[in-house]
Amino acid sequence: MxxxxxxxxxxxxxxxxxxxxxxxxxxxxxxxxxxxxxxxxxxxxxxxxxxxxxxxxxxxxKLSEIFFNENGDRFYKIKVYFITLDEKSGAEKKTAVQMLAQASNLKEAIAVLEDGMKGALADYTIASVTETQIMDIFPFKANKESETKDE
Structure with missing residues (x-):
């Protein structure tokens, strides 16, 4: 994680x-x-x-997922509710998570999220989408590319 x-x-x-x-x-x-x-x-x-x-x-x-899109120049925070059924009571249970999507506009942010969630088994609903002030994201790189020494 x-x-x-x-x-x-x-x-x-x-x-x-x-x-x-x-x-x-x-x-x-x-x-x-x-x-x-x-x-x-x-x-x-x-x-x-x-x-x-x-x-x-x-x-x-606290972010559960980040969806990158090389065409996007902004980052959008998306609040998503995962919907599950409680087996004992039969009631619907919603679990809120925060995700980020890189996109050029609000509509594209939703499309990037939906594309990234295609393989998800759980049902979900989008509660809110807001533009953030984040300029860039630096994920951890396990294999830092070594510089070539051609001198």
């Missing part, structure tokens, strides 16, 4: 009009602890940010 942490990174960003403005962006990192999440986000962000930056917050995110 993956442990996801939302990391907020603050840095000086050059705006379109040339003015520098302090901004904070959210990223999602797969890590085992808060300390590892902070170290990973620093490692991932260092090549992209010139100048100083700080990790202003690290918080655990």
């Amino acid at each position: 993956q442990n996801w942490f939302e990391c907020k990174v603050s840095f000086e960003k050059v705006m379109e009009n040339g003015i520098q403005k302090r901004t904070t962006e959210s990223y999602l990192v797969d890590a085992l602890s808060f300390t590892e999440a902070e170290a990973r986000i620093i490692e991932e962000m260092r090549p992209f940010i010139s100048g100083e930056f700080t990790v202003s917050a690290v918080g655990r995110k």
